[in-house]
Amino acid sequence: MTLCDVGNTTFDFYRDGVREKIFIADYEIKKSDEKIFYICVNEKIASNLKNFSNWxxxxxxxxxxxxxETMGIDRIMGCEAVQNGVIIDAGSAITVDVVKNGKFSGGYITLGLHVSAKAYKELSCRLDYSYNFEIDLDKMPKNSADALTYGQLGLLYRDVMSHSLPVYLTGGDASKLSSIFKDAILDEELLFKGMKNIMKKGDLC
Amino acid sequence: MTLCDVGNTTFDFYRDGVREKIFIADYEIKKSDEKIFYICVNEKIASNLKNFSNWxxxxxxxxxxxxxETMGIDRIMGCEAVQNGVIIDAGSAITVDVVKNGKFSGGYITLGLHVSAKAYKELSCRLDYSYNFEIDLDKMPKNSADALTYGQLGLLYRDVMSHSLPVYLTGGDASKLSSIFKDAILDEELLFKGMKNIMKKGDLC
Incomplete structure (x- = not known):
């Protein structure tokens, strides 16, 4: 069984537990006998894939x-992977979705680590600090690096923890965020789990 | 008594309750008999002002x-203006400071409305939504505009309200934020109040 998560930069394949990421520019979509079950957030590639019956x-x-309707299919797959939890997918944007008893109960999007740090820096050279991933979020900040860290990641942390649900971390910056969400479940394959669950529901496997 | 809040774009004068904002490029600092009590976040102008004994x-x-040490003097003046409260100064950055029993107990900096909306838009055309200032922040979002609004302003709101203190709003985007912080005290002259309090403490008036 082959799964593929098509993003804006890569085709992320998953075959029997083995990941293979291929840059979009390096991959040619061809007709083949291999059935590939996919999700795709890249509109241009999505319309091309419709021409290939094995995809x-x-x-x-x-x-x-x-x-x-406008919710990203990657967020939906994260939700389909868990019964109860807050799912944080940390990439260029950070998406946060809440699932209770297997049902999506809402979610939101905030800026990714790199994007928000860059925005601070562009605002003023006095805001050019790296995030402090060792910050103590139980205290209000009294230095500049912590003030910026709290202003993005602290606010996120406090909201996520207020749901009193298990926290799942996935996406490229998941391991960085795990310093802050110390009890979170780090799962790089969460979206593929959601994809497999959708396949089971749809009798595709 | 003349007060002046020198920012990065304007000299903001306050004379007996009357404000006068003058763009930096349009204002020449001159020796005069008028004593001007000021704060200044603009380093270049700050070093120039030291040459004028009436400033x-x-x-x-x-x-x-x-x-x-690195805390902005504008934030400090906001803190000096209140005995108990959360002070939100909403400009290109949004600063949030907590004062309890007249003492600063910490604060943080997040991205301003314009800056964060621009960062979302630059990330993806699918994140090009205006903030919804009518959002119901007691519910988790289930549409794109609310998802982005909650991801910046909702997280801010939930943190600020968790302090159970009066909320003071000042700065250029204060009136926009007052749609979200419905019970907040909107005070465009908050920093000048802090400046007057410092003058009283220092026997300057």
Missing amino acids: IDLKDFVDMKNYY | IDLKDFVDMKNYY
């Missing part, structure tokens, strides 16, 4: 009444 | 043991 879009098997 | 830097009269 099967898992979006078509999602019960969308649980979600909303 | 009196209120920073010199602040008891810095209550604050930290």
